[in-house]
Amino acid sequence: MTDPAQAVLQLARVHGRDTQGSAGESLGRLHGITQLLYPGVHAFLGEAADGTAAIVELCSGRSRPRIGAVLVAGRAPHRSPRRRRRIGALLARPELPDTHGEVAEILRLVGQVRGADLLAELTALGASALAGRELLSLSHAEARAVELCIALGSADPLVVALYEPFVDVDPIDGVAVRQRIAALGRAGACVVLASSRPAEVEGLADHVHLLARGRLVGSDEQLGWPGAAGGQMTLWLAGRDGAAARRLAAALGDRGSPNLAGVAWEQPTPDSPPTVVARVTDVAAGAITIAETVAELDVQVTALHTEPLSLHALAEAARAHEAARQAAAVAVTGPASPAAPGGGQAAAVAVTGSGTPAAPGGGQAAAVAVTGSGTPAAPGAAEAYAFDGPPPRRREEGH
Amino acid sequence: MATTTTAPPSLLALQAGARLAVGRLACRRFVLAALFAITLAAMVALVERSHEPVGAASRMLTVVFGLVVPLSSFAVLAVVTGRARLAEAAWPLSRHGLRGSHVALGLLLTAQVAAALLAMVVVAVALVLSHGLSGPAAGAIGLGRDVLVSGWIAAAGAAAYVAWFGLGATFLRFGRGRWVVLAADFLLGLGTGYLAACWPRAHLGNLIGAEPVLELPQTMSSGAVAAMIVVPTLAAALRAGD
Numbered sequence: 001m002t003d004p005a006q007a008v009l010q011l012a013r014v015h016g017r018d019t020q021g022s023a024g025e026s027l028g029r030l031h032g033i034t035q036l037l038y039p040g041v042h043a044f045l046g047e048a049a050d051g052t053a054a055i056v057e058l059c060s061g062r063s064r065p066r067i068g069a070v071l072v073a074g075r076a077p078h079r080s081p082r083r084r085r086r087i088g089a090l091l092a093r094p095e096l097p098d099t100h101g102e103v104a105e106i107l108r109l110v111g112q113v114r115g116a117d118l119l120a121e122l123t124a125l126g127a128s129a130l131a132g133r134e135l136l137s138l139s140h141a142e143a144r145a146v147e148l149c150i151a152l153g154s155a156d157p158l159v160v161a162l163y164e165p166f167v168d169v170d171p172i173d174g175v176a177v178r179q180r181i182a183a184l185g186r187a188g189a190c191v192v193l194a195s196s197r198p199a200e201v202e203g204l205a206d207h208v209h210l211l212a213r214g215r216l217v218g219s220d221e222q223l224g225w226p227g228a229a230g231g232q233m234t235l236w237l238a239g240r241d242g243a244a245a246r247r248l249a250a251a252l253g254d255r256g257s258p259n260l261a262g263v264a265w266e267q268p269t270p271d272s273p274p275t276v277v278a279r280v281t282d283v284a285a286g287a288i289t290i291a292e293t294v295a296e297l298d299v300q301v302t303a304l305h306t307e308p309l310s311l312h313a314l315a316e317a318a319r320a321h322e323a324a325r326q327a328a329a330v331a332v333t334g335p336a337s338p339a340a341p342g343g344g345q346a347a348a349v350a351v352t353g354s355g356t357p358a359a360p361g362g363g364q365a366a367a368v369a370v371t372g373s374g375t376p377a378a379p380g381a382a383e384a385y386a387f388d389g390p391p392p393r394r395r396e397e398g399h
Numbered sequence: 400m401a402t403t404t405t406a407p408p409s410l411l412a413l414q415a416g417a418r419l420a421v422g423r424l425a426c427r428r429f430v431l432a433a434l435f436a437i438t439l440a441a442m443v444a445l446v447e448r449s450h451e452p453v454g455a456a457s458r459m460l461t462v463v464f465g466l467v468v469p470l471s472s473f474a475v476l477a478v479v480t481g482r483a484r485l486a487e488a489a490w491p492l493s494r495h496g497l498r499g500s501h502v503a504l505g506l507l508l509t510a511q512v513a514a515a516l517l518a519m520v521v522v523a524v525a526l527v528l529s530h531g532l533s534g535p536a537a538g539a540i541g542l543g544r545d546v547l548v549s550g551w552i553a554a555a556g557a558a559a560y561v562a563w564f565g566l567g568a569t570f571l572r573f574g575r576g577r578w579v580v581l582a583a584d585f586l587l588g589l590g591t592g593y594l595a596a597c598w599p600r601a602h603l604g605n606l607i608g609a610e611p612v613l614e615l616p617q618t619m620s621s622g623a624v625a626a627m628i629v630v631p632t633l634a635a636a637l638r639a640g641d
Contacts, residue, residue: 097491
């Protein structure tokens with residue numbers, strides 16, 4: 001779905017900030033975000049300082065962008081009560097009415113406005129015990145839980161903007177929230193899900209966008225998305241020879257397995273052995289692919305570590321993708337060129353940092369952009385992954 | 400789950416705003432502010448009466464209308480809106496699709512009623528204390544008439560002050576524009592020229608027998624106060640809206 005007319009939420013060169021800090025201070029800012037969002041679940045990954053709180057606040061109509069426009073079905077939500085009626089929002093700071101009265105009363109009032117039975121929604125989310133509570137007696141988490149119930153329970157929503165909906169929403173269960181979010185996405189709502197934990201949106205988000213310091217640094221294929229049960233696998237190789245790591249990385253790239261979203265290697269340093277890091281879309285299937293490749297090359301692996309995706313890894317993936325795109329002009333192409341449509345596997349070597357893959361021992365990392373048979377033919381569209389930070393701490397070791 | 404999302408009537412937004420304001424007024428801060436205002440007015444009345452019983456009520460009214468009524472009205476609005484702009488104060492309800500201007504209007508009208516009632520009580524208590532409870536029946540009748548007349552002036556004045564402060568609360572961060580209005584009323588409203596004619600203080604002074612602003616008769620000042628209740632209230636609601 002790429003018809004702009006069908007976009008539910010339009011962000012056009014949006015510069016803005018949130019007001020979720022103490023005394024209305026901002027937690028983060030956005031700098032020139034442009035994106036069309038269609039029905040489905042869109043995860044915006046990043047910390048609040050990266051602008052996730054700001055994007056939720058702007059989508060909710062809580063504040064207006066300093067520059068640019070945020071439009072929900074063609075109308076600015078901060079100016080249109082009709083649009084706000086069809087926007088569910090959970091902000092970083094709960095904003096229930098600060099008056100005496102029971103939760104049930106405010107749910108009835110809001111339900112009357114929004115045409116929804118929010119008390120039933122509260123019960124469905126397992127938080128019916130909050131209905132009889134005084135508004136002023138709610139803890140931060142309980143108030144967020146009530147707001148989450150309102151956000152998820154709105155009838156026929158256009159946009160549901162949620163800031164960290166799995167955190168600080170006791171007593172609501174995360175599984176119930178996931179199911180409700182998925183159902184809303186399927187029903188045609190545009191769910192904007194801001195989270196700092198990639199693992200939380202795995203298997204839930206249809207699209208993923210990465211925010212860093214207020215800028216959109218990557219979306220979907222740049223990040224090796226969508227992926228289910230994905231993660232990052234790090235292999236430490238025996239010996240001090242970086243060539244083995246390079247061979248393994250190249251072989252993994254040449255396999256073009258759909259389970260591999262990207263692979264990178266790091267030359268040995270005096271403190272660490274050569275390392276290969278693979279971004280896998282499915283840990284179990286990816287591990288089998290890696291094991292087969294290791295067996296074929298007869299490379300000796302001394303340790304293996306698997307961890308869920310991190311924001312850092314995603315940011316590096318986006319950066320490597322950009323580097324691969326820029327290096328495409330001087331790409332080293334395999335038997336089947338990336339320019340050849342449907343040509344199977346191809347590899348383009350991009351360099352991150354100041355070192356090159358050809359300079360062993362330099363300590364810098366290289367990124368290998370991998371295209372599988374199902375990926376776009378254009379080199380710039382290759383999925384990529386890179387790792388040039390320190391290797392993760394070893395947790396499990398074996399041969 | 401119902402799926403109808405018909406536009407809620409403006410009345411619903413007004414009622415919701417009024418209920419929000421009542422809920423915010425049901426707090427210790429408002430009670431303390433009210434007690435402070437009544438105590439201050441009572442002390443002024445007692446001091447004036449002990450100093451010189453003749454004309455004590457007039458002197459007391461000058462102080463009450465010049466100090467207690469504006470400050471108590473300011474306090475009432477501060478309780479209703481908190482340290483926020485008027486639109487922010489309405490946001491907990493307007494975020495759900497109620498029109499912000501209507502919610503803000505509900506907040507302001509409720510604050511005006513509360514401030515008016517408080518001002519009437521303050522003036523009544525002060526008048527009773529300045530007149531003294533003992534005395535002939537004719538004095539009691541005169542006291543009753545004074546309480547009625549001064550009471551409605553105080554109520555109208557308090558409502559006008561809330562309207563002005565409400566409009567001020569739509570300006571500057573945290574609605575600090577209300578402080579500008581308070582200062583302007585104190586500084587400019589003391590005169591009798593064109594600058595003073597914009598502020599409640601000048602017209603309230605005229606209504607309680609002080610020098611008239613712009614040589615206006617009291618009926619004109621009554622009209623001016625009425626206009627100050629309506630116009631700034633509507634302007635504030637519009638500015639706080641969507």
